[in-house]
Amino acid sequence: MTEESWGQVRDELLKSVGKNNFSTWIEPLKLAELKGGIARVEAPTKFMRDWVSRNFAEQIRQHLEKAGEAVERVEFHVASQRTATAKPSEPRARRTSRGQSRNNDDIDLPGAPLDARFTFDSFVVGKPNELAHAAARRVAEGGPVTFNPLFLYGGVGLGKTHLMHAIAHELQARHPDLRVLYLSAEQFMYRFVQALREKQIMDFKEMFRSVDVLMVDDVQFIAGKESTQEEFFHTFNALVDQNKQIVISADRAPGEIKDLEERIKSRLQCGLVVDLHPTDYELRLGILQQKVEFYRGQYPGLKLANGVLEFLAHRISTNVRVLEGALTRLFAFASLVGREITLELAQDCLSDILRASDRKVTIEDIQRKVAEHYNIRLSDMIGPKRVRTIARPRQVAMYLAKTLTTRSLPDIGRRFGGRDHTTIMHGVRKVEELKATDSQLAEDIDLLRRLLDR
Numbered sequence: 001m002t003e004e005s006w007g008q009v010r011d012e013l014l015k016s017v018g019k020n021n022f023s024t025w026i027e028p029l030k031l032a033e034l035k036g037g038i039a040r041v042e043a044p045t046k047f048m049r050d051w052v053s054r055n056f057a058e059q060i061r062q063h064l065e066k067a068g069e070a071v072e073r074v075e076f077h078v079a080s081q082r083t084a085t086a087k088p089s090e091p092r093a094r095r096t097s098r099g100q101s102r103n104n105d106d107i108d109l110p111g112a113p114l115d116a117r118f119t120f121d122s123f124v125v126g127k128p129n130e131l132a133h134a135a136a137r138r139v140a141e142g143g144p145v146t147f148n149p150l151f152l153y154g155g156v157g158l159g160k161t162h163l164m165h166a167i168a169h170e171l172q173a174r175h176p177d178l179r180v181l182y183l184s185a186e187q188f189m190y191r192f193v194q195a196l197r198e199k200q201i202m203d204f205k206e207m208f209r210s211v212d213v214l215m216v217d218d219v220q221f222i223a224g225k226e227s228t229q230e231e232f233f234h235t236f237n238a239l240v241d242q243n244k245q246i247v248i249s250a251d252r253a254p255g256e257i258k259d260l261e262e263r264i265k266s267r268l269q270c271g272l273v274v275d276l277h278p279t280d281y282e283l284r285l286g287i288l289q290q291k292v293e294f295y296r297g298q299y300p301g302l303k304l305a306n307g308v309l310e311f312l313a314h315r316i317s318t319n320v321r322v323l324e325g326a327l328t329r330l331f332a333f334a335s336l337v338g339r340e341i342t343l344e345l346a347q348d349c350l351s352d353i354l355r356a357s358d359r360k361v362t363i364e365d366i367q368r369k370v371a372e373h374y375n376i377r378l379s380d381m382i383g384p385k386r387v388r389t390i391a392r393p394r395q396v397a398m399y400l401a402k403t404l405t406t407r408s409l410p411d412i413g414r415r416f417g418g419r420d421h422t423t424i425m426h427g428v429r430k431v432e433e434l435k436a437t438d439s440q441l442a443e444d445i446d447l448l449r450r451l452l453d454r
């Protein structure tokens with residue numbers, strides 16, 4: 001099948017699935033092969049592959065048939081490494097390890113695929129993420145580098161990856177000549193190990209130093225991996241020296257990443273460090289309202305009763321991924337049974353998610369339970385007393401707050417009478433150490449954990 005006829009199929013799909021669906025789901029697809037009645041279609045991500053395969057497979061097959069191809073089955077695969085890069089318009093000459101002259105645009109960037117849905121347009125801004133969003137927007141303008149690196153951190157599913165992809169999309173749209181490389185820290189390590197194995201370390205170094213913007217997601221992954229850290233450190237320094245923008249994300253602040261070399265921590269802290277706070281009710285509601293727009297397109301005619309979104313925003317206060325999952329399930333279920341989405345339906349169909357969210361422990365619960373257990377006053381938990389009979393239970397509560405909630409150390413510090421995050425870190429470490437030798441303390445913690453985590 002020629003490019004031209006795949007083009008015809010796409011034109012037909014544009015008509016049948018609508019502009020929004022087309023640009024989100026169909027446009028990024030590539031027809032890789034058509035042989036023996038099987039069409040092999042490539043999608044840029046696993047998520048898109050699954051979605052397209054579930055929702056558009058039959059339509060694609062039919063349009064292929066209409067275009068004159070005998071197609072029995074359409075198979076979807078994840079494309080092998082599309083990079084998040086565009087070619088520079090004026091390539092600069094560089095020297096390779098072998099001494100030949102080579103252009104930057106000859107150097108293949110091993111970036112991870114970008115999710116087409118993760119754009120600034122689809123990112124809902126609220127109090128908890130407004131600073132992170134503003135910083136990301138600034139970097140995405142692609143002007144002179146004002147802070148380097150931009151370090152985004154926050155708990156699971158709060159939008160770090162979404163913001164990073166949005167930066168990359170925007171940079172590509174505004175400055176197609178920039179070489180933007182986005183990848184996870186795990187992929188960085190994998191590439192590094194591969195380069196070592198294949199004795200191509202100079203090529204690896206050259207490739208990473210040839211980018212204009214480097215974005216590394218989930219950097220906590222390289223903690224404790226010595227040689228990868230070392231290489232990352234050098235790459236980082238080389239790019240900063242050339243005034244190239246770096247964007248990093250992690251699940252916690254640089255200073256809190258265990259087993260990360262001090263010099264890397266301090267380098268990471270040099271730019272702008274911003275956190276994505278846990279969502280609040282308004283933000284969750286905003287996100288739900290935005291996603292509902294999308295689902296209305298997917299399931300036309302499905303009715304949504306008043307108050308359902310408010311109920312979900314109120315009851316599901318964990319991460320956004322869980323919130324999205326709940327909505328996806330709700331719409332899919334309602335469309336299967338052909339019923340309006342009401343509060344009852346939501347309670348029925350999401351009972352497991354709602355139950356899990358109910359179990360969320362707050363720092364206040366922890367302080368109360370620990371105070372009760374050790375028979376001390378709740379006010380002493382946050383007060384200044386340093387006698388051991390009070391300081392130890394307080395440290396136990398700090399430890400439980402760190403392990404049972406997703407709160408950051410500074411946040412925990414604030415709730416313990418405005419203590420510094422280093423005090424909390426010290427308390428957490430102390431309890432970790434003592435637990436190993438003091439069986440009574442270990443038992444206490446076990447019991448408290450069970451009481452709290454019900």
Ligand SMILES: Nc1ncnc2c1ncn2[C@@H]1O[C@H](COP(=O)(O)OP(=O)(O)OP(=O)(O)O)[C@@H](O)[C@H]1O
Pocket residue numbers: 118122123124125129154155156157158159160161162163218251287320321324
């Ligand atoms: N403010 C937001 N507006 C719209 N969607 C959001 C927002 N925050 C998060 N999401 C959505 O929630 C999901 C999880 O977000 P994302 O993958 O970016 O989280 P993360 O912080 O990188 O999590 P992890 O730590 O697990 O890597 C994505 O589908 C993302 O689009």
